[in-house]
Amino acid sequence: MEDITAQRTTLCPSARPESVNGVVFGVVGGKATEPRIAYLKQPLPMTEELMAKASPVTPGEIFRTATSCIESGCQHFNGKDCSLAMRVVDKLPVVTEDLPPCSIRRNCRWWQQEGKAACRRCPQVITDDYAPSKKVRQAADPAV
Template sequence: MKKFDCPSSPPMPNSKLLGVFNEETNRMEILPEPVPIDEDIRKELERFGDKKMKTVRLTNTCATKACGQWNGHKCTLIGGILEKIEEKKREKGLQDCSIRPTCRWYAQEKEEACKVCTLVQYDQAS
């Protein structure tokens, strides 16, 4: 079975930094390659306290049945996001993304997932 990457992982062992929130554009800027979270990055994130997960996006291996967003066959998070984000707010084209070949959202929703990806911020309440 092919392993997929979650583009909106909670903080957990082996998570990597995928993107950083840009307040000017109000979008996540996806990094050219995911960056392993070392002690320096961890300390920098701690500066944001409870809001730290609103400032970054993490990636990790998709947890499938160990994740509350998994319905047994697919990730329900991206479907809900696509329902909520208006067409006019979505990206017009696809930006470069190093995890696209293994991205769970892309595997399910193709380019439509990519068009909303930069608008997604992690919600710790989910």
């Protein structure tokens, strides 16, 4: 199987599912009050067909997706680093001591920037979380 992330240098692990050239690297599982990402062995291209399978909910409620980091085109990029990754590490609790079996790690901006600290918090990050905790809301807010 072809490595669909090989041509990308840095991936944003918090991309919207509808992003150009997005890949799915995880599926939301766990409980509604304590969701957790189940990581795929290999990322899959995010296709219209895959997005349609999420219905009746949004693809962001089910899939964790990544795409090339757009750096200064993103509200979370401060000119040098991803401030979202910094806030995730600063505001969210560790949810696993072991590094998750993540298929995008070597290209992940969060990993490259924050290392293990980001990976130990990543499984609780859900793109479309309609009942986030106060800490999750703070971590997601670029104004904080």
